[in-house]
Amino acid sequence: MDRPSPSLSQFVLKMHSRCDLACDHCYVYEHADTSWRGRPKVVSEETLARTADRIAEHARAHRLPAVHVVLHGGEPLLAGPDRLRRAAEELSRALNGVSALDLRIHTNGVLLNERFCDLFAELGIKVGVSLDGDKASNDRHRRYADGRSSHPQVLRAVELLNRPDYRRLFAGLLCTIDVLNDPVAVYDALVALDPPRIDFLLPHATWDVPPPRPDGAPTPYADWLDVVFRRWDAAGRPIPVRIFDSVLRTLRGESSLTESLGLAPADLVVIETDGTFEQADSLKTAYDAAPATGMDVFADTLDDVLRHPGMLARQQGLQQLNGQCRTCSVVNSCGGGLYAHRYRTGSGFDNPSVFCPDLMELITNIRDRETSLSVSAADRAGPVDSDELDELASGFGSAETVERLAAAQLDLNWDLLAAVSERAPRADRTAANAWQLLVDLDATVPEALDTVVAHPYTRPWALRILEGRAPETIVSGLAEIAAAGAMRTRRGDTVVVPVRGGLLRLPSLGSVIIPGEEPLAEVTADPEGFTVRSAGRTMRIGWDEGVDGLTPHWQPVRIVEQPGWSVALEDTDPLRDSHQWPVSERLSSGEAKLWAEDLAEAWSLIQRKLPGYAPGVAAGVRVLTPLHAPDGSDVSAASKEAFGAVAAARPATSDLLALLIIHEVQHVKLGAVLDSFDLLEPVGDRRLHYAPWRDDPRPLDGLLHGTYAHIAVTDFWRVQRLSAQGQAARKAEARFARWREQTVSAVQVVAGSGLLTPLGERFVAGMVRTVEKWSAEDVSATALAEARSSAERHRADWETRNPAYATYRRPRPASKLTGMTAID
Structure with missing residues (x-):
């Protein structure tokens, strides 16, 4: 039961050793290391094949569930489509049946065109782009050798990646900080491009060549980032920002998302165009040949590389830091900063980061701000107010409103925990x-x-x-x-x-x-x-x-991070069997990867097409529990007792997963509302009712739940019919027609039950207003006929199964439902 030996799971593969820009802050060409001059411009096919075999050999030996490869440079697009294809094919060949492959490319974007994007779409290669902000900020460093701006070309590249056919390829924007640039202008320019992630990097520097500090300011980089953080935070943190998310995660005791923060050992190696293994590229800023290992893919294994003193030094976590860092109050978040930034002639890397004051200030500011926000949130926690309840009644609800529900649910859990302790x-x-x-x-x-x-x-x-x-x-x-x-x-x-x-x-x-x-x-x-x-x-x-862990005895919960949403794939908790369907066993790494990909696409669809439900999903769904459907059917569930969890069997398409998620988040929200408010009179009503989406009779509270959930179902098909084409559009229109009328029918039963409290009447009236808006939307006669036929078949089958309840058919319209009639 000893800890396993270290391993490498991240690889930077240099496709081309030259660049078509002349950025004056580049660590490859403008700092101490000059090794690029003696390397081949383009990686050879032989080197690619050998590299792929070495990675697969290492992954197999260490049972790695996934490996991450970034095609890099110089500028990797200079290698051309054929060589990039060969790299992807060799890696896929070697890793087939060994590990999942996460393949990305990082580019300056100036050469990106449709031919490259089509290739990347075919091969599943995600694309990150370097951009330093608005034109003035970007042009300060990122120019051609003749001084021309690269900004227009990069904007065209980002516009291309934002097209619907290519959006799934877009990995994010990387921005190197220059404190002379306006932080608000930089941030606003980047956010306006709608990237899935932004990564702000401190400029590379060492104690020998320290970073600029204009006017002798003690913490200019922290000050710059603090302006950005406040603007990001005030806007509701609309896009993941890696440096901020990493600080926030490490403050919560979680892992960092970047090697420049946190205490995780290094698990990255660089393969140059000649096949030589090197340590992190950032070490090129320290001294000439600083990243060198003296090893290559032809003669050495990746385990050999791990035994290199430079790699070993970065596997020791807290112990590899100097005394000042080890006793620092923010060491768990800072981790000593980027390894290269610690270098000083004479003492090597046994120093704090040259950005130490900035990192201390940045982390402390974020920590104090989060503490203040937590106190504020606790002060206002409790049941939602009347305006927020109206938001929820409409079927939607802002992030703040759902967070208030979550806070009330947390209080309930604490009360239960105290009762258990007794x-x-x-x-x-x-x-x-x-x-x-x-x-x-x-x-x-x-x-x-x-x-x-x-x-x-x-x-x-x-x-x-x-x-x-x-x-x-x-x-x-x-x-x-x-x-x-x-x-x-x-x-x-x-x-x-x-x-x-x-x-x-x-x-x-x-x-x-x-x-x-x-x-x-x-x-x-x-x-x-x-x-x-x-x-x-x-x-x-x-x-x-x-x-996925490196040892078979540790089964960590996998976290799927998406822009604006973090959800845990919960397949480890033995108490997760709170749903009517059997839960799945521990997912394999391949199954987990498929879930992550589908969740990414489903979340993107919800944000783009159904944004009214996105805040509820982001704030109300923290856990997705995979279910096992023996017959392969699309099943999902939410339990009133398990706020924050949605359970589902993985459906055939990400569109259907989006539908299941928004359907179940409605149950999550309404369950929390019913914990705080009495919408139904507690009179012990035993009547059961027809629900158009169930085969069994339902009590009134169950019908209320199903109707609230089918607001989202109806909305999904309403949106789908407008964006789909051909047969898919006709199918979506028929489903919209059916669920619109069936939801109307069900809400009439609830509204006319006589068992709603005054607050319940107000809530159901809000549901009515939402559905009522859709009644005026045109639907073809064909779709209406198909919808009515489908509804009648379901009703007839239901009455055959439940003859004792057939007398409850044909509910009369409630007076509140102006302009709407039930299916008759």
Whole structure:
């Protein structure tokens, strides 16, 4: 159970060693290293084949679930379409059946055209583009050798990537900071291009050649980024910004998204055009030949490269930092900064970053701002107000409104957790210690603990105990929550946790397989990883072990990060069986990759075509639990007891996944509303009703839930019919026609039930207004006929199955539904 040997999962493959621009801040051509002069301009086919084999050899030996390859330069597009195709084909060949391949290219964009984009679409290559902002900012450094601007060509490249056929290829924009540029102008120019991500980079510098600090300002880079952060934050953080997201993640105890922050060991190597292995390109700024390893793809393996002293030095996490950094209050977020930025002649890399004051200021400012926002959010947490309830009644709801619902749900979880603790055996030391740690964590690091308590499957566990169904899990559940909370702080607490049938459950983080039948395990987390001790054996697991882990006993929750939405693929929690369909077993890395790709496309569709539901998805769905549908049908579910979770079997298309998500998020929102407000009179009504989307009779609250969800279903097909073509458009129109009229029919039953409270009447009236807007939209006679025929067939089948309830047919229109009639 020892920690596995380090491995490499990220590879920069140089396709061309020259560039068509002459950027004066380029680390390849304008800094200390001059090795590019002696290398071939274009990588050879032999080198590509050998590189692919070396990567596959390493991936197979280390059982890597995925490898990430960036085609780079110089300018990689200078290699031409044929050579780029050959690179992709060789990598795909070698890695087939070994690891999933995430293939990208980073370009200055000036040569990007439709031929390249068609090639990248065929081969699945995502494209990142370098751009320093508006024209004035970009032209400060990114020019041709004759001084001409590159800005117009780059804008054309981004416009091309934003076309519908190519948008899925767009990986984001990379911007190198110059503090002489206006930060607002730079940020606004980049955001206006609608990239999926922005990456701000500090300019490369060392203690020998420090970065410019105009007018002697102590922290000009932090000040520049602080202006951008505030503008980004005020706009609702509309686009992921890697440096900000990395700081925020590390402050929460999660991993960084960039090598320039955090304590994760280096897992990247560069392959030059001649096949030589080099360390990170950024080291070219330190001294001539600084990245060199003396090894190449023809004579050496990647494990040989890992044994190079320079690579070993960057595998040691906190221990590889100098004393000043190791004792710093923000070291978990800063991680000493980019390795190259620590260099000084005489002491090598045993120094803080040359940007140390800026990193300290930036991280501290973000931390303090987040703390202030958390206090503010806590002050206003509680049930939504009347205006926000009207938003939700319409079927939609802003991010702030759904976040208020989430805050109220978190309070409910805390109340349930406290009630469970009262039932814990008083003499049980494990339970007592766990509760005491929970109290301490809540007082000192509440954000970390709230993340665990808000885990969707906390409440189902608590309710089972309070209902007397699982009293034996009180101690294990309390200890699991305490351990997961402590792990998120990484401050060194040791927690004893009962093991569930060979599985150590760490809610919101993952599960660890414990060999044998040991009843207890000890868990201790620090900035580099965590340790599990059980029956005299010790298991060390690093935070850097990747989304699928490098050891078979560690099953971390995979996080799918999308612009504006982060969702966990929860296939590890043994308590996730809160839905009416069986849950899927642990996904393979290939299955997880397919889920991630479909989620990316579904989220893009929701943002573009159904933006009214996007805030609810982003704020209300934190977990997606894969289901297993034995017959291959499209099934999905949401449980009122598991706020924040949506469960689904992966459908055939990403469009259908988008439909399932917006359908289920309606249930998530309405379930939270019903926890805070009485919309129905508590009179014990036992009548059951026809629901046009179900084969069984439904109680009134179930009909209300289904009707609210079918607002989204109707809207989906309404939008699809306008964007689809041919047979797909006709099919979408018929479905819109059917669900529009069937939703009207169902909402009439709810409105006319006589069992709505005054607040319930107001809420249902809001639902009516939304559906009513669609009643005037034209639908062809063919679509109407098909919709009515489909509805009648369903009704007839339902009455055959449920003859006792056939008397409830043909509901009369409610007076509130002006201009609308039921299907008759």
